[in-house]
Amino acid sequence: MSPPVTDPYPIIRLEDVTKVYPMPAGDVLALDHLSLDVMAGEFIAIMGPSGSGKSTLLNLIGCLDVPTTGEIVISGRPVRSLSDDDLTTLRRDNIGFVFQTFNLIPLLSVLENVEFPLLLRGRPAGSRERCTEVLGAVGLTPDLFTHRPSELSGGQQQRVAIARALVNDPGILLCDEPTGNLDTRTGDTIMALLGALNRQGKTILLVTHDPRIAGFASRTIRIVDGSVA
Amino acid sequence: MILFDLARRNIRLHWLRSLLAVVGIIIGVVAISSMGMLGNSLVLSISDSLTSVGDTIVVSPHVSSAQGSFGSSGGLRITERQVEEIRRAAGANTVIPLRTGADRITVGNEAKTAALYAMDPADVPVLLEKEGGIYLRYGSGVMVGKKLAEENDLKVGETIGIGTGDERARIVGILKERGIGFDINPDYALVVPDTWFASRYGERDYDQVIIKVRNLEDIDGVKAAVDDKLNRREQVVNVLDTRKVLSTIIDAFNQISTFTTAIGGISLVVAGISILNVMLMSVTERTKEIGIIRSLGAKRGEVMRIFLSEALILGLLGSAIGGALSLAGGYLAVNVMLQSTKYLFEASTLVYILYGVAFGIGVSLLSGIYPAWKAAMMNPIEALRFE
Numbered sequence: 001m002s003p004p005v006t007d008p009y010p011i012i013r014l015e016d017v018t019k020v021y022p023m024p025a026g027d028v029l030a031l032d033h034l035s036l037d038v039m040a041g042e043f044i045a046i047m048g049p050s051g052s053g054k055s056t057l058l059n060l061i062g063c064l065d066v067p068t069t070g071e072i073v074i075s076g077r078p079v080r081s082l083s084d085d086d087l088t089t090l091r092r093d094n095i096g097f098v099f100q101t102f103n104l105i106p107l108l109s110v111l112e113n114v115e116f117p118l119l120l121r122g123r124p125a126g127s128r129e130r131c132t133e134v135l136g137a138v139g140l141t142p143d144l145f146t147h148r149p150s151e152l153s154g155g156q157q158q159r160v161a162i163a164r165a166l167v168n169d170p171g172i173l174l175c176d177e178p179t180g181n182l183d184t185r186t187g188d189t190i191m192a193l194l195g196a197l198n199r200q201g202k203t204i205l206l207v208t209h210d211p212r213i214a215g216f217a218s219r220t221i222r223i224v225d226g227s228v229a
Numbered sequence: 230m231i232l233f234d235l236a237r238r239n240i241r242l243h244w245l246r247s248l249l250a251v252v253g254i255i256i257g258v259v260a261i262s263s264m265g266m267l268g269n270s271l272v273l274s275i276s277d278s279l280t281s282v283g284d285t286i287v288v289s290p291h292v293s294s295a296q297g298s299f300g301s302s303g304g305l306r307i308t309e310r311q312v313e314e315i316r317r318a319a320g321a322n323t324v325i326p327l328r329t330g331a332d333r334i335t336v337g338n339e340a341k342t343a344a345l346y347a348m349d350p351a352d353v354p355v356l357l358e359k360e361g362g363i364y365l366r367y368g369s370g371v372m373v374g375k376k377l378a379e380e381n382d383l384k385v386g387e388t389i390g391i392g393t394g395d396e397r398a399r400i401v402g403i404l405k406e407r408g409i410g411f412d413i414n415p416d417y418a419l420v421v422p423d424t425w426f427a428s429r430y431g432e433r434d435y436d437q438v439i440i441k442v443r444n445l446e447d448i449d450g451v452k453a454a455v456d457d458k459l460n461r462r463e464q465v466v467n468v469l470d471t472r473k474v475l476s477t478i479i480d481a482f483n484q485i486s487t488f489t490t491a492i493g494g495i496s497l498v499v500a501g502i503s504i505l506n507v508m509l510m511s512v513t514e515r516t517k518e519i520g521i522i523r524s525l526g527a528k529r530g531e532v533m534r535i536f537l538s539e540a541l542i543l544g545l546l547g548s549a550i551g552g553a554l555s556l557a558g559g560y561l562a563v564n565v566m567l568q569s570t571k572y573l574f575e576a577s578t579l580v581y582i583l584y585g586v587a588f589g590i591g592v593s594l595l596s597g598i599y600p601a602w603k604a605a606m607m608n609p610i611e612a613l614r615f616e
């Protein structure tokens with residue numbers, strides 16, 4: 001794994017970002033002139049009331065969508081001018097997502113789920129070894145590799161999801177309430193895992209409603225009505 | 230490959246509706262190819278039973294509407310002078326004037342009626358082929374059409390009674406079977422020397438003049454020349470060449486064949502709609518999955534490939550099975566309609582199986598395009614929010 005970053009630089013920069021969802025009943029202002037710098041190697045907890053724009057923020061950083069106004073720079077690349085394919089490639093190579101509902105592909109086995117991002121890159125040499133490696137790193141035993149996601153516990157599924165997010169070795173992990181569907185003890189083991197990954201150099205942004213979970217992070221940001229409070 | 234695999238597994242998961250879509254394609258492919266095979270066999274059998282000689286011009290008296298269109302030629306004939314003009318128009322090509330008639334014949338104790346063609350014995354080898362015996366000579370011998378000979382068990386050297394009197398004629402030769410022709414149909418007829426015909430039925434003008442063209446390119450020129458000589462003031466004779474008649478008839482049957490194949494095509498369109506339906510269902514159900522794989526870095530084109538693969542698998546399955554069953558379907562259709570499968574195993578007939586299969590795959594892919602495009606254009610965030 002990459003060594004801890006000695007000279008911090010903003011790996012994510014949001015400049016005056018606004019996101020408007022046009023809806024039939026009227027536009028929804030999800031993000032309102034939000035600016036934010038995230039240094040490489042940071043572990044940030046994002047908190048705020050429901051509907052304040054936390055998931056929207058994470059999705060924009062993850063290049064799943066582009067801001068309505070303002071600019072986002074990921075690893076030095078401004079996203080607003082990028083084509084859909086370029087955005088996708090940027091996401092594929094730099095960002096790992098972890099969701100509250102795990103979001104594993106039900107038709108694929110554990111191993112295939114983890115392998116999927118590699119296949120999108122044309123299955124580089126040593127893919128299988130890389131999958132076993134990350135699955136081992138998140139604490140899953142090989143006897144589970146051939147199971148379907150539905151045959152696993154919530155904690156195990158989230159570990160698979162984290163392994164999948166890690167397999168391309170992205171610099172950034174975006175976690176949207178990763179412990180929201182887990183009991184406290186399982187949630188804590190997942191947080192310990194994320195903490196370890198952060199110490200290995202991953203930049204982590206984590207959305208949570210739970211102040212105890214936020215305690216694992218090095219910095220907490222509060223979002224209210226679409227901007228940093 | 231994993232994209233293809235995802236498509237394959239999804240089909241397995243929803244095997245019943247996938248099966249129904251495949252059955253639709255099978256029916257469509259079988260319909261289109263067996264209709265095509267039937268049509269082609271029909272055209273082949275028609276053109277085979279027609280004498281396909283294309284080097285013949287037939288000149289016959291023109292019956293104007295004033296003279297009534299019933300009755301063979303309304304007593305109209307082609308005169309010796311007109312024949313001379315035709316000879317001049319035909320140049321070096323062989324001109325064969327014919328008289329036709331019918332008379333009672335007796336074979337053993339059995340009496341029946343047969344058509345008679347009277348011509349100069351020298352012209353017989355130009356127009357007809359013999360199967361046994363010798364060609365007609367000047368005198369009193371006759372040649373017998375193949376079918377007439379077969380049905381009455383007539384042999385070279387035997388004699389048959391002609392007319393009601395005790396006139397008998399010796400069979401000198403038997404003609405080869407000729408099929409339905411546009412000039413003469415000697416299969417059930419007797420071919421007799423014109424001198425013998427004249428002595429028995431009296432001198433009279435000709436019923437028909439046949440021109441055998443040496444060089445196929447000359448056909449139009451000779452036709453025009455005859456027309457020019459005889460039909461200048463008013464239409465006296467009809468001039469038609471067998472090649473044109475033949476192609477008109479075959480064209481007509483080809484059109485019928487195209488039409489029936491198109492009807493088969495409609496069932497394939499219906500099958501395409503059922504694939505479209507299955508695919509749209511699949512896209513909607515898998516919205517969340519589309520969001521997931523987009524979040525993992527799958528491009529629009531890659532999402533599109535998953536769903537096109539699904540359509541392709543359904544199409545390939547249906548078309549392959551349909552293609553195999555087409556042989557049976559075509560066999561059945563041809564056997565029922567034509568009572569013979571002689572023309573089934575011809576390349577030009579069997580190629581319709583390939584057409585059917587190609588159309589099946591094409592229609593499936595075409596039906597997959599819109600759902601696949603819809604999947605590819607989904608907004609990843611909204612897809613991820615879908616439950």
Ligand SMILES: Nc1ncnc2c1ncn2[C@@H]1O[C@H](COP(=O)(O)OP(=O)(O)OP(=O)(O)O)[C@@H](O)[C@H]1O
Nearest residue numbers: 021028030049050051052053054055056057610611
């Ligand atoms: N795809 C969308 N289309 C329309 N409106 C949206 C969309 N996504 C979010 N919104 C709206 O934008 C606002 C912010 O939503 P967002 O999901 O970012 O909130 P959140 O902070 O993640 O809330 P929660 O804590 O409940 O997850 C909300 O009002 C939401 O209804």
Ligand SMILES: [Mg+2]
Nearest residue numbers: 054055056176
């Ligand atoms: Mg949220």
